[in-house]
Amino acid sequence: MEALNAHNKEEYPPMHTAEHLLNQTMVRMFGCERSRNSHIERKKSKINYVLDAPPTEEQIAEVERRMNELIAQDLPVSYELVTREQVPAGVTLSKLPEDASELLRIVRIGDYDVCACIGSHVASTREIGQFRITSTSWNAPQFRIVFKLQES
Numbered sequence: 691m692e693a694l695n696a697h698n699k700e701e702y703p704p705m706h707t708a709e710h711l712l713n714q715t716m717v718r719m720f721g722c723e724r725s726r727n728s729h730i731e732r733k734k735s736k737i738n739y740v741l742d743a744p745p746t747e748e749q750i751a752e753v754e755r756r757m758n759e760l761i762a763q764d765l766p767v768s769y770e771l772v773t774r775e776q777v778p779a780g781v782t783l784s785k786l787p788e789d790a791s792e793l794l795r796i797v798r799i800g801d802y803d804v805c806a807c808i809g810s811h812v813a814s815t816r817e818i819g820q821f822r823i824t825s826t827s828w829n830a831p832q833f834r835i836v837f838k839l840q841e842s
């Protein structure tokens with residue numbers, strides 16, 4: 691659509707959609723912000739969050755459990771175009787490029803997540819597959835999650 695800015699890189703839709711779900715899950719569990727530092731790739735992705743303290747093993751397992759629960763719910767991904775004045779409350783625009791068009795695309799995953807994004811997403815969350823955290827690391831205040839997706 692011409693009103694939208696071209697995306698600067700091709701993303702693998704299942705991984706990129708998992709990034710949306712993981713951002714919202716981290717925001718809800720830890721009260722942190724959505725990640726501003728991620729490397730999302732087809733085989734393995736890395737994503738950093740700024741936290742006050744490192745999560746426990748139990749909390750990390752809970753992140754993975756919630757992600758797979760959301761995927762199993764097969765939440766639909768939907769879109770709407772809005773002007774900057776119509777952006778829903780709580781949606782941050784900080785990750786958009788400064789030259790982002792006046793018309794913004796809002797992406798919703800069920801009633802769980804909403805954000806402004808011009809990337810490529812799956813149609814519903816079951817297409818993501820199984821979500822697996824392969825490792826985590828803590829380098830205060832950065833908490834890094836490395837994750838993979840597997841066919842389910």
Ligand SMILES: [Zn+2]
Pocket residue numbers: 706710797807808809810811
């Ligand atoms: Zn997106």
